[in-house]
Amino acid sequence: MHKPVMRRAAIAAVVAATSLALLTGCAKxxxxxxxxxxxxxxxxxxxxxxxxxxxxxVSTKCDHGNRVYTLYHGDNKYGSIAVVPQDPSCR
Incomplete structure (x- = not known):
């Protein structure tokens, strides 16, 4: 194959792979x-x-009489949750 043909094929493959990754990654x-x-x-x-x-x-709110605490740090993908069942302040 000639270099221009190989280059076009490589570019097409990269574009196809990128498009597929974007479409499947955003499906959710x-x-x-x-x-x-x-x-x-x-x-x-x-x-x-x-x-x-x-x-x-920390964020906190009441839900159905229970106080829910959520711990988070910026935009990181971790955190934790704690619940105080039937918190009197949630009445």
């Missing part, structure tokens, strides 16, 4: 919450506790 965004049955959604605002730089932040 086009079908949100389709992985399990859902009940109600709690859209009430949460209280946010921001810590000084370098420490994790």
């Amino acid at each position: 965004f086009t079908e949100p919450f389709k992985d399990a049955p859902r009940g109600t959604t709690n859209n009430e605002p949460a209280d946010i506790v921001t810590m000084p730089d370098g420490f994790s932040n």
